[in-house]
Amino acid sequence: MHGTRWRRAFRAKGGPAIKPEGKARPLGAGLLAGLIGGILFPAAAKPPANDDCLACHADEVPRSDGRKIAPVGAVFSASIHGEAGAACVDCHADLAKSELPHAEKLARVDCASCHAKPAEEFSKSLHAAISGRRAGNPSVTCASCHGSHDILPSKDPKSRTNHFNLPATCLACHGNTGMVRDAALAAKTGAPSSFGDSIHGSALEKTGLSVAPNCASCHGAHSIRPPSDPDSRIARARVPAMCGSCHAKILTAFETGVHAEAARKGNPRAPVCIDCHSAHAVKTPGTTSWKVGVIKECGTCHVDLIETYRDTYHGQVTELGFARVATCADCHGAHAIHAPSDPASTVSRQNVLATCRKCHKAATANFTKYDPHADHKNRKRDPLLFYTAKFMKWLLVGVFSFFGVHTLLWLPRSIQARRVHERHRRQRH
Amino acid sequence: MAHPSESPGEIYYRRFTRTERIMHATLFSSFLGLALTGLPLLFSDQPWAQGFARAVGVRTAGNVHRFFAVVLIGTFAWHLFLIVERLFGKKDFGILWGPDSLVPQPRDVKEFMGHMKWFLHLGPRPKFDHFAYWQKFDYWAVFWGMGIIGGSGMMLWFPTFFARLLPGWVFNIATVIHGEEALLAVIFIFTIHFFNENLRPEKFPMDDVMFTGRVSADELRDERPGEWERLRAEGALAALEVPPPSPRLRRAGRLIGTTALTLGLVLVSLTIYSLTR
Numbered sequence: 001m002h003g004t005r006w007r008r009a010f011r012a013k014g015g016p017a018i019k020p021e022g023k024a025r026p027l028g029a030g031l032l033a034g035l036i037g038g039i040l041f042p043a044a045a046k047p048p049a050n051d052d053c054l055a056c057h058a059d060e061v062p063r064s065d066g067r068k069i070a071p072v073g074a075v076f077s078a079s080i081h082g083e084a085g086a087a088c089v090d091c092h093a094d095l096a097k098s099e100l101p102h103a104e105k106l107a108r109v110d111c112a113s114c115h116a117k118p119a120e121e122f123s124k125s126l127h128a129a130i131s132g133r134r135a136g137n138p139s140v141t142c143a144s145c146h147g148s149h150d151i152l153p154s155k156d157p158k159s160r161t162n163h164f165n166l167p168a169t170c171l172a173c174h175g176n177t178g179m180v181r182d183a184a185l186a187a188k189t190g191a192p193s194s195f196g197d198s199i200h201g202s203a204l205e206k207t208g209l210s211v212a213p214n215c216a217s218c219h220g221a222h223s224i225r226p227p228s229d230p231d232s233r234i235a236r237a238r239v240p241a242m243c244g245s246c247h248a249k250i251l252t253a254f255e256t257g258v259h260a261e262a263a264r265k266g267n268p269r270a271p272v273c274i275d276c277h278s279a280h281a282v283k284t285p286g287t288t289s290w291k292v293g294v295i296k297e298c299g300t301c302h303v304d305l306i307e308t309y310r311d312t313y314h315g316q317v318t319e320l321g322f323a324r325v326a327t328c329a330d331c332h333g334a335h336a337i338h339a340p341s342d343p344a345s346t347v348s349r350q351n352v353l354a355t356c357r358k359c360h361k362a363a364t365a366n367f368t369k370y371d372p373h374a375d376h377k378n379r380k381r382d383p384l385l386f387y388t389a390k391f392m393k394w395l396l397v398g399v400f401s402f403f404g405v406h407t408l409l410w411l412p413r414s415i416q417a418r419r420v421h422e423r424h425r426r427q428r429h
Numbered sequence: 430m431a432h433p434s435e436s437p438g439e440i441y442y443r444r445f446t447r448t449e450r451i452m453h454a455t456l457f458s459s460f461l462g463l464a465l466t467g468l469p470l471l472f473s474d475q476p477w478a479q480g481f482a483r484a485v486g487v488r489t490a491g492n493v494h495r496f497f498a499v500v501l502i503g504t505f506a507w508h509l510f511l512i513v514e515r516l517f518g519k520k521d522f523g524i525l526w527g528p529d530s531l532v533p534q535p536r537d538v539k540e541f542m543g544h545m546k547w548f549l550h551l552g553p554r555p556k557f558d559h560f561a562y563w564q565k566f567d568y569w570a571v572f573w574g575m576g577i578i579g580g581s582g583m584m585l586w587f588p589t590f591f592a593r594l595l596p597g598w599v600f601n602i603a604t605v606i607h608g609e610e611a612l613l614a615v616i617f618i619f620t621i622h623f624f625n626e627n628l629r630p631e632k633f634p635m636d637d638v639m640f641t642g643r644v645s646a647d648e649l650r651d652e653r654p655g656e657w658e659r660l661r662a663e664g665a666l667a668a669l670e671v672p673p674p675s676p677r678l679r680r681a682g683r684l685i686g687t688t689a690l691t692l693g694l695v696l697v698s699l700t701i702y703s704l705t706r
Contacts (some may be wrong), residue, residue, distance in 0.1 A: 179683060320487050364592050369597030376605055399617060413548055
């Protein structure tokens with residue numbers, strides 16, 4: 001279609017047209033002259049004009065050896081570069097001095113000659129660093145994400161870098177299992193593909209929210225760096241601020257809590273947003289699976305507390321997948337967690353009754369003397385519980401030692417007794 | 430090998446009344462229901478428990494647990510009522526002392542010692558009467574267990590009510606006691622009680638007396654020679670004579686008994702497996 005349009009325009013004007021409608025830059029006449037010159041003097045030293053290129057690349061022109069020449073005319077004319085009236089040789093600079101037909105292998109296009117700033121950012125990125133670093137690593141170039149002749153402005157809904165299309169562009173590599181495996185693209189190979197089911201991915205792709213984040217919202221675009229790089233947007237220390245750039249009120253609350261304080265003090269194990277919410281598979285909080293999962297996340301650091309929690313009814317039913325009981329966050333809060341000794345804490349002496357009453361409406365001050373983290377192994381902290389558990393344990397051991405022996409001694413005698421009883425019965429009847 | 434209690438033309442005697450059989454049936458069905466729905470909590474980290482919770486639902490399991498708790502407490506209350514009635518209504522003090530009583534007595538100590546001697550080939554088997562010492566232990570274990578598990582269970586069911594009277598830490602104690610005592614009961618009933626009354630070779634695979642309420646003359650003479658001789662001397666045997674259990678009753682008893690035994694053995698296997706992991 002477009003190919004014929006190009007050819008028609010070419011015939012009608014008898015000269016070059018980057019766009020059939022003719023928004024060409026004021027080279028028109030010169031190009032026309034160039035074309036004539038090109039026909040008369042095929043080996044002219046002048047750089048080839050777009051129409052020189054299109055003489056072959058306008059459509060699928062069969063080559064003498066039967067192979068096909070890539071048609072670029074149609075897509076290029078619709079591209080941002082085509083719209084702007086760029087010449088083929090602006091990018092393919094090596095062809096400016098080349099004779100036509102040119103060599104099969106062209107020099108790599110250097111986008112930096114125009115796009116200096118993004119190219120500079122990119123040169124320091126993870127993508128630039130990994131390119132060709134080891135066998136199997138793909139070579140990531142501008143074209144990998146932006147395309148080549150068909151580059152459209154990001155605002156165009158069809159653009160590869162359009163806000164809504166970007167995940168698909170990234171997933172072309174990061175969702176390609178073979179590529180991920182061969183090039184060791186990411187440690188968490190499944191993570192990028194789980195984005196689609198996440199609350200962010202769903203908002204972006206299903207709901208179509210322009211405010212929903214895509215990959216670049218968190219990772220950046222040209223300057224993507226690994227999380228281990230302290231300058232990376234996704235470096236642990238910078239994650240709260242990054243998430244907070246949208247979730248501003250939550251960031252404010254989080255900053256007041258113990259976890260943010262620990263992070264500020266440089267504790268590398270201090271949790272940030274992604275530890276509870278995950279990075280890619282961010283789910284709607286409040287669902288059963290989410291609530292049950294977060295308990296385990298808290299337990300990765302608070303090992304002793306999750307152990308005592310699992311001794312309670314709350315901990316047992318949540319472990320069985322039921323979340324309509326107190327989970328960690330129901331008592332301790334989520335973003336603004338304070339130490340129990342802090343009066344601001346939801347479980348401080350001042351606030352604990354109100355916290356219990358969230359579920360146990362009729363709770364009294366007496367009720368709050370229950371210890372949701374009582375430890376039956378800790379004699380000093382919970383002596384009564386400790387001795388109760390000990391007593392129950394020894395009762396169990398005592399009863400079964402006694403009856404174990406009783407049963408073992410009885411068994412062989414019972415076999416004999418059965419025979420005796422049978423003999424008696426034969427005699428009686 | 431025919432079951433020892435199955436001889437043709439046998440005379441049968443009443444051992445349990447219909448009420449007692451019904452009470453035992455409600456006791457063991459509610460106990461099984463409680464064990465089935467309670468053990469997954471105690472072993473919530475085990476895949477079988479999580480599978481059960483997924484299949485049945487935690488809420489449903491909790492409702493079933495509370496339903497059977499009511500059934501069991503009701504049965505216990507009924508039992509207590511019958512005791513009071515027998516004591517004060519019928520002035521039947523035989524349940525407090527003597528051969529028909531479940532109260533431990535000096536003879537139980539003697540019989541226990543004698544039984545141990547018999548185990549070790551050091552003496553004759555004691556001549557057990559109506560209730561042997563291990564049966565009295567079973568009875569009092571359940572009696573104590575009812576108070577302990579039932580009481581702690583009610584506390585955990587209605588915490589805000591009990592917190593009006595008691596400090597909150599009693600729920601910590603109640604949680605430990607409820608679970609550990611339940612564990613004790615479950616393992617005891619499904620191993621020791623099962624062995625003593627069903628699985629030991631003299632009775633294997635099961636004794637259906639709790640379902641039919643009748644014991645054959647042969648069995649009475651072999652198992653409880655003390656009772657047999659006493660009843661004969663008192664001339665009380667004839668009054669206890671009943672027709673043999675109908676084949677239908679026997680089949681029903683076997684079916685229900687086998688089901689309960691199987692379920693109990695599965696539960697105790699899971700329990701012991703989980704405890705030893």
